[in-house]
Amino acid sequence: QVQLVESGGGLVQAGGSLRLSCAASGRTSSGYFMAWFRQAPGKERDFVGAIRWSDVSAVYADSVKGRFTISADSAKNTVYLQMNSLNPEDTAVYYCAAGGLLLSRNAPDFSSWGQGTQVTVSS
Numbered sequence: 001q002v003q004l005v006e007s008g009g010g011l012v013q014a015g016g017s018l019r020l021s022c023a024a025s026g027r028t029s030s031g032y033f034m035a036w037f038r039q040a041p042g043k044e045r046d047f048v049g050a051i052r053w054s055d056v057s058a059v060y061a062d063s064v065k066g067r068f069t070i071s072a073d074s075a076k077n078t079v080y081l082q083m084n085s086l087n088p089e090d091t092a093v094y095y096c097a098a099g100g101l102l103l104s105r106n107a108p109d110f111s112s113w114g115q116g117t118q119v120t121v122s123s
Helices: none
Strands: 001-007 009-013 018-026 033-039 045-052 070-075 079-085 094-100 115-121
Touching: 001 094, 018 033, 018 094, 018 115, 033 079, 045 070, 045 079
Parallel strands: 009 115
Antiparallel strands: 001 018, 018 079, 033 045, 033 094, 070 079, 094 115
16 A cells, blocks of 8 residues: 655746645655646546656646646655646645556556645736
8 A cells, every 4th residue: 555645736827836745654666656636626636647656757637738747756755746837727725646567547556545635826
């Protein structure tokens, strides 16, 4: 089992940037995927992007492609989500999740979750 702790959320103006961190502990493996999801009030939990510990490149949802960047530091067991050009539609609770060997964009396929961190973008 993997334990995940997110940090770095906050309030930012539209056009600004934030970097979220997800510290992992427990049974991690270089071949496993780590993902970011987000959930706005009254909406479903949506896929943001994912990366494997052993990879340099990540996959992204169309809504964040070109603005968000996911990276993984296996030495620190930490995954990052750099968010640029934020807009009010990015306001949500952001969650880090640990998955398996196959890439999935579906929340039920991820077995471990962090507590979430709030990101609020003001207009």
